[in-house]
Amino acid sequence: MNTLIKNATIITMEDENKIIRNGYITIVDDKITFVGEHLPEDFLPQIIIEGKGRAVLPGLINAHTHTPMVLLRSYADDLPLQEWLFDRIFPVEDKFTAEDVYWASMLGMMEMLRSGTTCFADMYYFMDEIAKAVHKVGMRVNLSRGLQCFEPDFDAATDTRLIENEQLFKDWDGEGNGRIKVYLGPHSVYTCVPEYLEDVAELAHKLDTGIHMHLSETIKENQDCIEKYGKSPVRHMYDLGLLRPNTLAAHCVHVTDEDMDILAQNNVNVIYNPGSNLKLASGIAPVGKMMKKGINVALGTDGAASNNNLNMFEEIHLAALISKGVEREPTLINAYQALKMATCNAASALGLDQVAGVIKPGMKADLTIINMEKPHFYPSHNAVANIAYSVQAADVETVLVDGRILMEKGEFKTIDDEEVIYHINKISQRLFG
Numbered sequence: 130m131n132t133l134i135k136n137a138t139i140i141t142m143e144d145e146n147k148i149i150r151n152g153y154i155t156i157v158d159d160k161i162t163f164v165g166e167h168l169p170e171d172f173l174p175q176i177i178i179e180g181k182g183r184a185v186l187p188g189l190i191n192a193h194t195h196t197p198m199v200l201l202r203s204y205a206d207d208l209p210l211q212e213w214l215f216d217r218i219f220p221v222e223d224k225f226t227a228e229d230v231y232w233a234s235m236l237g238m239m240e241m242l243r244s245g246t247t248c249f250a251d252m253y254y255f256m257d258e259i260a261k262a263v264h265k266v267g268m269r270v271n272l273s274r275g276l277q278c279f280e281p282d283f284d285a286a287t288d289t290r291l292i293e294n295e296q297l298f299k300d301w302d303g304e305g306n307g308r309i310k311v312y313l314g315p316h317s318v319y320t321c322v323p324e325y326l327e328d329v330a331e332l333a334h335k336l337d338t339g340i341h342m343h344l345s346e347t348i349k350e351n352q353d354c355i356e357k358y359g360k361s362p363v364r365h366m367y368d369l370g371l372l373r374p375n376t377l378a379a380h381c382v383h384v385t386d387e388d389m390d391i392l393a394q395n396n397v398n399v400i401y402n403p404g405s406n407l408k409l410a411s412g413i414a415p416v417g418k419m420m421k422k423g424i425n426v427a428l429g430t431d432g433a434a435s436n437n438n439l440n441m442f443e444e445i446h447l448a449a450l451i452s453k454g455v456e457r458e459p460t461l462i463n464a465y466q467a468l469k470m471a472t473c474n475a476a477s478a479l480g481l482d483q484v485a486g487v488i489k490p491g492m493k494a495d496l497t498i499i500n501m502e503k504p505h506f507y508p509s510h511n512a513v514a515n516i517a518y519s520v521q522a523a524d525v526e527t528v529l530v531d532g533r534i535l536m537e538k539g540e541f542k543t544i545d546d547e548e549v550i551y552h553i554n555k556i557s558q559r560l561f562g
């Protein structure tokens with residue numbers, strides 16, 4: 130299938146100044162074959178997308194979320210993390226069925242596509258259902274089964290969660306033309322005993338796959354870890370062998386200089402979730418400092434119960450604004466750097482070599498097209514600043530993943546949205562009355 134996008138403003142993300150006005154993108158099957166100002170003469174498109182008044186971005190990548198938590202959106206708010214998680218969230222999650230998770234992940238994907246996200250890193254359970262839903266919808270994903278274990282004398286050979294995560298890897302890693310990747314998901318230092326974490330590290334090594342975890346999210350997590358193990362969560366995870374170049378460490382809010390050095394030396398990817406960290410009053414990650422130390426920082430929404438949406442543009446806005454305000458340094462995270470966190474940095478964090486979060490020939494065609502003919506985009510002095518500071522999720526018009534159009538002018542091509550809403554209402558009725 131040959132697809133052409135014409136007359137568009139192309140924000141390539143190859144470098145800060147490489148923005149092509151009235152440009153053309155040609156796509157053959159799943160890959161971009163040309164990006165430039167003049168249409169190659171021999172290209173015969175079967176699908177033409179008119180890009181006049183439109184900006185084309187690399188599809189946004191949500192590097193840390195728990196998609197089915199959309200079912201818990203606005204259910205428990207304005208509480209500290211420990212109380213929110215253990216007293217409100219976990220008890221309802223215990224009632225979720227596999228079918229609930231399937232429909233919730235469909236709802237989450239509707240929301241993500243509507244806000245320009247093409248790929249996400251998900252940690253949850255009933256992951257098989259999420260894999261099925263992603264396979265059907267056509268998004269790109271990195272899945273990990275949330276792993277927890279409070280018993281030091283557990284048996285790895287019979288641990289259901291570990292077995293499920295390994296089975297998920299065997300069943301789904303590389304499926305959907307390589308769109309689906311599977312990592313291991315040790316939840317955190319406070320939900321996994323050290324012996325268990327060591328086994329997770331060993332399994333990740335055996336499967337040659339990555340690790341997705343929460344790390345140093347709250348002061349309480351740090352204090353408890355120091356009290357129990359005599360070291361910070363970062364040092365603890367490092368000693369247990371979990372900090373690697375293909376580790377996604379969500380949050381890293383309360384990290385010391387020594388912690389940051391450990392993260393940098395081990396090429397760990399830090400996933401910054403400003404919305405969730407603010408809402409749960411966890412604090413603000415020192416991302417400016419981390420970036421100066423050479424740590425790759427990507428962005429995530431976290432689950433919709435602590436955000437309360439999956440809109441990556443909101444995270445980009447927050448990322449660009451918060452550090453300036455907190456560290457009183459207006460140049461700290463500029464518009465381009467904030468956008469990189471949701472594109473190139475995130476692609477690198479998730480090991481997506483064929484996506485790379487840039488628009489250039491040879492890369493997979495994961496693209497988000499934005500309608501710039503809105504009052505809040507005029508006059509157009511700087512397209513990147515417009516995306517980082519002015520864009521709204523509702524401006525997203527068309528989204529492609531792997532060269533396939535998943536949403537066209539706001540209409541889903543692979544999701545029956547009425548069917549999804551019908552099921553979500555039914556599930557909500559059962560769970561909450």
Ligand SMILES: [Zn+2]
Pocket residue numbers: 193194195343379431432
């Ligand atoms: Zn999380």
